[in-house]
C-alpha cells in the first residue's frame with residue numbers, strides 16, 4: 001500500500017427520481033428563509049415549479065445564468081442578493097447556474113442547495129471561476145461548496161443529446177485524469193473507476209433515448225462521482241489543454257473534451273499502465289484511448305478540432321502555451337509532443 005492523503009469534503013447528497021420535491025425542505029434545513037433562485041432559460045418550467053413550492057421564501061430570481069461567470073454578472077447577482085437580504089441560494093441547472101451561485105456564495109456566505117441538471121460536476125467542488133475580458137480566474141473557497149446537492153434524473157430528460165454527450169465526456173475526463181493524477185488515493189480511484197463505468201454505461205442510452213430514466217440515473221450517478229473526484233484530486237494535461245483551447249482560442253468547453261481526451265490518454269498510456277487498465281476495465285474495452293474515441297463517436301460528439309473550427313495554423317501557438325504552463329502530467333510533454341497530440345486531434349484520427 002502506497003502512502004496517500006485523502007480529503008473528505010463536507011456535504012449532503014440526495015439522489016433519486018422525484019427528489020427535486022425535497023429541495024424546499026433542504027433549504028429549510030439550512031435555515032434559509034429568503035432565497036435567491038438561480039437558473040438558465042431552458043429550465044424555466046422547472047424553476048417556476050420550484051418557486052411555487054418555495055412560496056414566499058423565493059424572494060429573488062436570476063433566470064439566465066451564462067457560462068464562465070462574467071465579472072459583470074457576478075457583481076449584479078451579488079447586488080441582487082444584498083438588495084433582497086438573501087440568506088440562501090438554490091442553483092438549478094448545469095455548471096453555469098451553479099457557477100454564478102458560487103460567485104454569490106463566496107461573497108455573502110449564503111448556504112447553497114445545488115440541483116444539477118447536466119453532468120459536468122461543478123456541484124461537488126469548492127472551485128469557482130470569474131471571467132474578466134478573455135481571462136478566467138479560478139479559485140478554491142470552501143464557501144463555494146454547496147451544502148446540499150439534490151440529484152434528480154427526471155430533470156435531465158430534456159437535456160439535448162449534444163449537451164448530454166459533451167457534459168458527460170467532461171465528467172469522464174475528471175475520472176480519467178483522477179486515475180493518473182499526482183495525488184490519487186485508494187478511495188478516489190474507486191470513485192473514479194465506478195464513475196467512469198456508470199458514465200460509459202449510461203451516456204450512450206441517454207443520448208439515444210433521452211427519456212430513459214435508468215440510463216439517465218446511471219449517467220447522473222457517474223457525474224456525481226466524477227465531480228467528487230474532481231474536488232479532491234489534482235488533474236493533468238487534459239485539463240491544461242482544454243484551458244488553453246477554450247481560453248485563448250475560444251473553443252467550446254464540452255466538445256473540446258470529447259476530441260482531446262482519447263489523444264491525451266494515448267500519450268499518457270506508457271507512463272500510467274495501471275490507470276489505463278482501470279479505464280479500459282471501466283469502459284469494458286481492451287484499449288483505453290481507442291475505447292474513449294469510440295464512445296465519443298457513439299455519443300455523436302465531434303471527432304476533430306477541425307470540426308470545432310480550430311485553424312491548423314493555430315496548433316503551434318496552442319502547443320507552445322500548453323507546454324509553457326505549470327501543470328502535473330504523468331508523462332512530461334515537450335512542445336513537440338503536444339503539437340503531435342494536437343495535430344492528431346485536429347484531423348480526428350482514431351488514436
Ligand code: NAD
Nearest residue numbers: 040042067068094095096117118120122125127155158159
Ligand atoms: P451549462 O450549465 O452551461 O448548460 C449547457 C446548456 O444546457 C445551457 O444552455 C443550459 O441552459 C442547458 N441545460 C442545462 N440543463 C438542462 C436540462 N436539464 N435540459 C435542457 N437544457 C439544459 O453547461 P455545463 O457544462 O454544465 O457548465 C459549464 C460551466 O461550468 C463552465 O463555465 C465551466 O467552466 C463550469 N464548470 C465548473 C466546474 C467546477 O468545478 N467549478 C466543473 C465543471 C464545469
